[in-house]
Amino acid sequence: MQDRVVFTIRNVNDLQRFNELSKDITRLTLVSDNNKFEVDLGILNHLLNIEELALAGDFTGLEKVAMLKNLHSLSLQLKLKENDDLECMMTNTLTYLEVRDMRKLSDLSFIEKAPNLRKLFLMSLPSVYRLPRLNNIYALKIYELHKLVELDELKESKIKYLGLDLCSDTLSGTALAKIISCMSSIEHVDTHLDRNYKRDNVVCNQLIKMKLENLISNTGIMSMDNFLKL
Numbered sequence: 001m002q003d004r005v006v007f008t009i010r011n012v013n014d015l016q017r018f019n020e021l022s023k024d025i026t027r028l029t030l031v032s033d034n035n036k037f038e039v040d041l042g043i044l045n046h047l048l049n050i051e052e053l054a055l056a057g058d059f060t061g062l063e064k065v066a067m068l069k070n071l072h073s074l075s076l077q078l079k080l081k082e083n084d085d086l087e088c089m090m091t092n093t094l095t096y097l098e099v100r101d102m103r104k105l106s107d108l109s110f111i112e113k114a115p116n117l118r119k120l121f122l123m124s125l126p127s128v129y130r131l132p133r134l135n136n137i138y139a140l141k142i143y144e145l146h147k148l149v150e151l152d153e154l155k156e157s158k159i160k161y162l163g164l165d166l167c168s169d170t171l172s173g174t175a176l177a178k179i180i181s182c183m184s185s186i187e188h189v190d191t192h193l194d195r196n197y198k199r200d201n202v203v204c205n206q207l208i209k210m211k212l213e214n215l216i217s218n219t220g221i222m223s224m225d226n227f228l229k230l
Contacts, residue, residue, distance in 0.1 A: 032057030063088040090114035108132040155182040163222035173202025190222035
């Protein structure tokens with residue numbers, strides 16, 4: 001696989017260098033590293049072979065991502081503005097989505113517009129309290145969504161692999177175990193709900209009582225490296 005190109009744009013002059021990137025690039029991380037300078041994603045016009053794209057910083061023209069007909073992996077770490085529409089970035093080809101470190105983001109319903117999404121990673125979204133419809137997702141990893149309390153969408157999902165790390169602070173271990181037990185497709189769950197593992201122990205004990213101990217293992221399957229390989 002081609003090495004990932006990481007390109008940081010700090011000023012207008014950097015945009016000129018961006019145009020020198022090869023049209024054959026398939027994996028790109030694009031960082032807008034200037035609080036006063038918004039980058040228009042129209043600069044992607046000549047990089048239509050991108051398959052894996054990561055965006056970090058302040059961008060306009062988010063709808064330009066839909067031009068990437070081969071895009072299957074998208075990572076978003078955006079400085080959101082009130083009129084930003086993330087739904088326009090959700091394409092039919094997208095199978096992996098990562099949404100992270102976005103303090104103002106509270107509504108994840110845009111994810112429902114990616115019909116073929118298979119893996120979802122949510123990280124450090126302090127304003128999110130509910131999950132979207134999860135449709136065909138089979139692997140979900142959640143990290144540091146402390147206010148996440150509405151997890152009923154898990155019950156209706158087809159998720160096989162679930163990772164819950166430092167999240168849903170106000171939900172008891174018993175409540176979480178009950179939700180997990182209602183997931184008809186679940187094959188493996190990995191939890192690290194609290195730094196002292198108090199709720200994790202409750203989840204484990206409850207699943208054992210329900211004879212679902214086969215869902216828990218110490219194989220590290222939901223570590224980030226393994227999650228990406230699922």
